[in-house]
Every structure is written in C-alpha cells, then in structure tokens.
Amino acid sequence: MSLRVEDLKIYYCMKRGECKAVEDISFNIEKGDSVGLVGESGCGKSTVAFSILRMLPFPGEIMDGKILLDNEDLVTLSEEQMRRYRWTKISMVFQGAMNALNPIIRVKDQITEAIRTHNPSISKSEALKSARELFKLVGMDPNRINNYPFEFSGGMKQRAMIVMALACNPKFLIADEPTTALDVTVQAQIMELLKKLVNDLGITLMLITHDLSVVAETCKKVIIMYAGKIVESGSVKEIFAQPLHPYSQGLIASIPSIEKSSNQSLASIPGSPPNLLKPPTGCRFHPRCEYSQEVCRTEDPQIEELKKDHFVACHLSSGRIASEKYNQVIQKVKL
Numbered sequence: 001m002s003l004r005v006e007d008l009k010i011y012y013c014m015k016r017g018e019c020k021a022v023e024d025i026s027f028n029i030e031k032g033d034s035v036g037l038v039g040e041s042g043c044g045k046s047t048v049a050f051s052i053l054r055m056l057p058f059p060g061e062i063m064d065g066k067i068l069l070d071n072e073d074l075v076t077l078s079e080e081q082m083r084r085y086r087w088t089k090i091s092m093v094f095q096g097a098m099n100a101l102n103p104i105i106r107v108k109d110q111i112t113e114a115i116r117t118h119n120p121s122i123s124k125s126e127a128l129k130s131a132r133e134l135f136k137l138v139g140m141d142p143n144r145i146n147n148y149p150f151e152f153s154g155g156m157k158q159r160a161m162i163v164m165a166l167a168c169n170p171k172f173l174i175a176d177e178p179t180t181a182l183d184v185t186v187q188a189q190i191m192e193l194l195k196k197l198v199n200d201l202g203i204t205l206m207l208i209t210h211d212l213s214v215v216a217e218t219c220k221k222v223i224i225m226y227a228g229k230i231v232e233s234g235s236v237k238e239i240f241a242q243p244l245h246p247y248s249q250g251l252i253a254s255i256p257s258i259e260k261s262s263n264q265s266l267a268s269i270p271g272s273p274p275n276l277l278k279p280p281t282g283c284r285f286h287p288r289c290e291y292s293q294e295v296c297r298t299e300d301p302q303i304e305e306l307k308k309d310h311f312v313a314c315h316l317s318s319g320r321i322a323s324e325k326y327n328q329v330i331q332k333v334k335l
C-alpha cells in the first residue's frame with residue numbers, strides 16, 4: 001500500500017482559538033517503505049497519525065488536504081466506508097497502547113474478539129489459531145496467549161498490542177512511539193520486530209518517534225516535523241550525512257554517541273517548541289534558530305527539493321540568504 005498526503009491541514013478548534021497542529025504538509029510513502037516521522041513532543045506527529053485512520057480526537061478537524069491510500073482519498077470517505085480500511089488495510093499501534101489491554105480479560109479473548117469483529121465469518125477456533133501464529137511471529141510463546149495482561153511484562157504487553165494491530169492482516173502499519181516506557185534492551189527488540197515485519201511480511205511502516213537515533217536503526221527514510229510543519233525529509237543515509245535544516249542539525253547533534261568524548265557535553269536545541277495556538281510568524285523555527293535573519297521572521301520558507309529526494313524548508317538551505325556560520329557547519333558536514 002502506498003500513502004500520499006497532500007497539503008494536509010489539521011486544527012483543533014477550541015473556544016480559546018485554533019491550535020494549528022498540522023499546517024499544509026505533504027509526503028509520500030511507497031509500498032514497502034519504512035519511514036520515520038520525527039520531531040519533539042507537541043509538533044503534530046500523533047495528529048497526523050490519527051488523521052490517517054480518521055480517528056482524530058475532538059475537537060481535531062481536517063481543514064484541508066488529501067490522504068490518498070492507493071489513490072483512494074480517505075478524507076472524503078464516510079465513516080461506514082472508512083471501516084473497510086481501518087485495521088484491515090491500515091492499522092496502528094497507539095502511543096502508550098501498552099496499557100490499553102483490559103487487565104482482567106484473557107489476552108486470547110481480546111485478540112480473537114478483535115479478529116472476529118472485522119471478519120464475522122471466521123470461527124473462534126480459526127481466530128485463535130491465527131492469533132497463536134501472530135504470537136509466534138512477534139517472538140512470544142503462543143501458550144502465553146492464555147494469560148491475563150497483568151501477567152505480562154511491559155515488553156510482552158507491547159508485543160501483544162502489535163499482535164492486535166496485525167490481527168486483520170493490514171499492509172500499512174503506523175507505530176506511534178511504540179517503545180516509550182520500555183527499557184533500552186526491550187526497545188531494541190521491538191524495533192527489530194518492526195524491521196522484521198517490513199522485511200519479511202512486506203508491511204509498509206510509518207514509525208513515529210521523538211528519537212532520531214531510533215529511526216536511524218529502523219527506517220530507510222525520515223520526515224522531520226517541527227511545530228506542525230515538515231522541515232526536512234529524505235533518506236536516512238542522506239539526512240544523517242548532510243542535515244540541511246538547522247532543526248535537523250540540532251536533533252542529530254543531540255544524539256549521544258560513543259565517538260563523542262565523554263567530557264564533551266551533548267548539544268541540545270535551546271528553548272522549546274512554540275504554542276500552536278499562536279505559532280511564530282515566518283519560519284516557525286526562527287525563534288530558536290541561531291542563524292535566523294529578517295526574512296526568517298517574516299516569510300514562511302517553502303519546502304523545496306534541494307537534492308534528489310531530499311526536501312528542505314529553510315531560507316538558508318535554499319540559498320535565499322547567506323550565513324557564514326551556517327555555511328561553515330554545512331562545509332564541515334560535507335568533509
């Protein structure tokens with residue numbers, strides 16, 4: 001399944017104003033791709049995910065744009081039509097989903113119920129058989145399916161949630177921060193599992209995380225969001241070799257690495273993401289950008305393809321304005 005998002009705009013319309021959570025974003029995910037959607041908390045990642053499944057929480061509203069799944073625009077579908085897509089063609093592991101399992105109902109009953117809700121013709125025993133297969137697929141002993149969720153560790157609960165998301169054989173999976181609250185070893189195992197789903201089952205993956213290093217290990221492509229907009233996108237290889245947007249540069253600089261000497265402190269981006277009820281004028285990143293100039297404060301930079309499949313929205317990267325310091329950073333990266 002391929003997904004094409006065009007000029008998507010999502011606002012949360014409240015009494016105290018409109019929260020401009022997603023502003024005119026466009027991107028493409030080809031069949032079999034694994035794409036990371038990255039950015040600090042509050043930049044609109046989950047909002048994008050919810051809109052794709054047409055499950056935006058109130059008062060979120062798609063104001064404009066298209067969400068094309070294999071050329072079918074999900075935005076225009078009725079709820080009835082949407083039900084034919086949700087979970088069966090496109091599915092999602094929710095942020096903090098681990099605790100969504102009902103602790104006092106056996107895991108097998110919750111999974112078989114999910115399968116049979118969407119395929120009423122499947123018998124209970126057939127549903128149980130496929131649930132056990134999925135348990136094996138995610139690296140769990142199928143007999144553990146008889147347990148209650150409270151008997152599972154955090155990692156096992158998250159695997160069970162992935163089984164739930166896969167229960168109806170979707171071809172497109174969105175995983176929203178699937179490893180938050182899990183320890184590092186378990187996090188690595190879950191990421192390995194997601195990679196396996198892409199490589200062995202041909203599932204198309206959109207992985208949402210605030211942690212760019214996770215994307216580097218799991219995905220082939222990356223989309224970087226800041227304050228409701230896409231600031232940069234391209235292949236993981238390209239973006240890590242030469243991040244062009246100052247925000248991407250900041251995210252990469254703040255990844256710990258064993259090569260950085262231990263007394264070298266980690267760079268972090270000063271300040272925090274803006275309130276989207278009243279986003280900054282011009283480039284939304286300008287208040288935190290060390291290179292910002294007049295035009296950055298007044299004009300919103302358009303996203304441009306500066307190299308093949310490498311898109312950036314920045315007046316400096318596009319060469320519209322110059323900065324000695326920025327050029328030095330880019331030069332250094334090139335070497």
Ligand SMILES: Nc1ncnc2c1ncn2[C@@H]1O[C@H](COP(=O)(O)OP(=O)(O)O)[C@@H](O)[C@H]1O
Binds near residue numbers: 039057060
């Ligand atoms: N239900 C809601 N009502 C109002 N505003 C919301 C709601 N959910 C999210 N937002 C706002 O939308 C913006 C994007 O949030 P979100 O998509 O959750 O970001 P992320 O997943 O990147 O952390 C934030 O400013 C957040 O405050």
Ligand SMILES: [Mg+2]
Binds near residue numbers: 046047
């Ligand atoms: Mg989120």
